[in-house]
Amino acid sequence: MNVRMRQDARQIFAEALAAAQPAAAFATCLRLDGDRLVAGGRSGLDLGGLDRVYVLGIGKAAPAMARALGALVAPRALAGYLVAKAGQGEAVPGCQVVEAAHPVPDARSVAAVEGALRWLDSSVPPAAPVVVLVSGGSSALFSLPAGRLTIADKAAVTELLLRCGADIGEVNCVRKHLSAVKGGQLARRLGHRPALTLALSDVVGDRLDIIGSGPTVADASSFADAWQVLERYELTLKVPDAVRHHLEAGLAGQIPETMRSDDPILANKNAVVAGNNLAACHAAKECARRLGYRPLLVSDHITGDTAHCAAFHAVLAYDVVYAHRPVAPPVCLISGGETTVRLQGGGLGGRNMEFVLHCVRRLAACIVPAVVLSAGTDGNDGPTDAAGALADNATLARAQMLGLDPGEFLSRNDSYRFFQPLNDLVITGPTGTNVMDIRVVLIGEPVRPAAGGDPGEMP
Template structure:
């Protein structure tokens, strides 16, 4: 039974999370960066300046979890007589039927054959674009997995196997993208290379902490400063060098040895007509959550806007920070974070990094006797955490008691990476459905001393 105070905290946490997600609403973000006078099409750049183009044709390629909303906005602004083609590639949960748009569904987080075929189509569109035409690329989180276009010596199954191993190893998004760029014909500047000499402009919704443009969807339209040697070093550091498919390892080694051309770097002519604008990020969503908690009467503290590291370790650090802070506070407290933790799989359970962090927080809070009534929410802004239908978890000061009453051992299940089943048993899964956007994760801790 959840008491009245905790029930109120849970409602506040959910409202604040939804406000954070809405701050990354892709449709409005795209609209804010486009303009037209009915005949011409233009872009509003990152510095606020307007740029009308003289492009006779505009080719629109959208991919990622927010592709449908982004391409819908673009199609409503771009004059019909300029629109050469309009394609969107997204995951199954975010498919929305749209008139006049070629919509393709593919798998995430592991690539599939549908994504490979979609990538081929996008590559053909880019290659067909002519000088002085515009390839408008709308990029959002999930793009790396949704458009797998491996080099000819690496099969799609080889690339899937390598991706699977990297996911299970606890590799960061930047580490994963470094490897994927060097196995792809689109990533790491590959799309800009295919479109050259046409103009290329990307509107980017960032799911990467720090908004490193080269890491978002593995940077298909920007220079890649990582190397084949870097990719091999990552595999070595994760003990994967002898586990990945032989074709993958051979390709990376050939690249390191100079037998294969590197991904395009800064100064390469393929970027002479390429530009981009960042239109949304985790930082903007964190700011929105901070404002929402203050509006609800909480004293707000930003814990981290670059939260990284092993999910269960970061959960304990947050518990200790909260316990130390709460001792000096006599008013409702909100501690906010944003980022993207990782999970190193050691068991065979089901869950995701946000569910694992929520469960670990509940266990650690009991162990360290976190005082007061509290609620902790950790959720993915895309509404999907790992291979589950949950966005994450929302636990409270009664969570562990509910688990024990149900006859389960939360510690044992955490060690088996089985956070989904554990949180489902205590009714602490965060269920939002697919949100149509993706700007990493949000963490919200609300405490009544």
């Protein structure tokens, strides 16, 4: 094993993670100008002469975002309602913190919405300004089924969409059209209160109408779009009957579309992306430079099938190793985004661990020292306690000594159980943020090219 390069990869990811923290993001994006909270240099919220700031936070990063906001608006106190992932509901002064389910919603997710609406009605004056904090996981954590739908209906659809390989934009498109609060409908529940939404982006492209299913912003999608997602993945006959009937009613114009941009309720409501994957990638790039690598930011928009994305990164590494293109090693390739996995087995894992597992054989064939790390900034890759994994040139040999075959584990989507006995999982615990994934590919000093070093062709 190349201990130093492994340590470097972990340090690069750690610094990317630090840049994705709400406190770091808010320090860059937010400022207090007298009684006005200014975001992104343009949007703002007049806090008036109130001695408190009303805050509604939803998502995996809700507690950390609220703490960062509290530090910024001090000495004003926070008065808030926060919805966090089960097991991650850290206390925040002045805020009621409730926990809900993720990635599949359940009764706790419904109770979280009902509690938030009661809080708005009973604790927030009808003209008081509200700061809304939205981060990854909001769609599942904050779930109120529309019409006659049940949370069991929404959970079934979520399971189907997650298993079929749909991307987050497609998943949230369907979610919005089965919800009473997504797609701008929470803005209606805020009434005439002025509001500023601060979002940590966990979606490629940073679209506010997709982050957390856009609860307080105008929605660009339609019932027709939601139906097309189901058709694309051949799910129209697999979803519960109630879901199919609800979407068909929407298609027929019997149910109103989600919030549109010309709705007057949005006149005093603004929203900005306060932090995103690109900021984390830039921090990773600067760390790699300090550690002596030539950093190359591939893209913060990496999406698509995980196996194809692994092959794409292998081709980029091949060019560096054999052609010194675009630069010669030592090189650090950095990318961000969120890939998808079509689940075919009953194993345990996630897209980041699976990405690294696809690289194991290629790393064994590489003629220079190399390390691959891929991890989620929220600290959870799939339904596991790991953020991701890392591997190097020696991983395949170490695995074979333990009787572990990468192909077998890939065939059943069991990447967690491949890397666990190798002690190659990346475990961070809850991070308090979520800006998708970071991938780090370290390529060591070059040697003379030799036969057999091909990292593999694109499938």
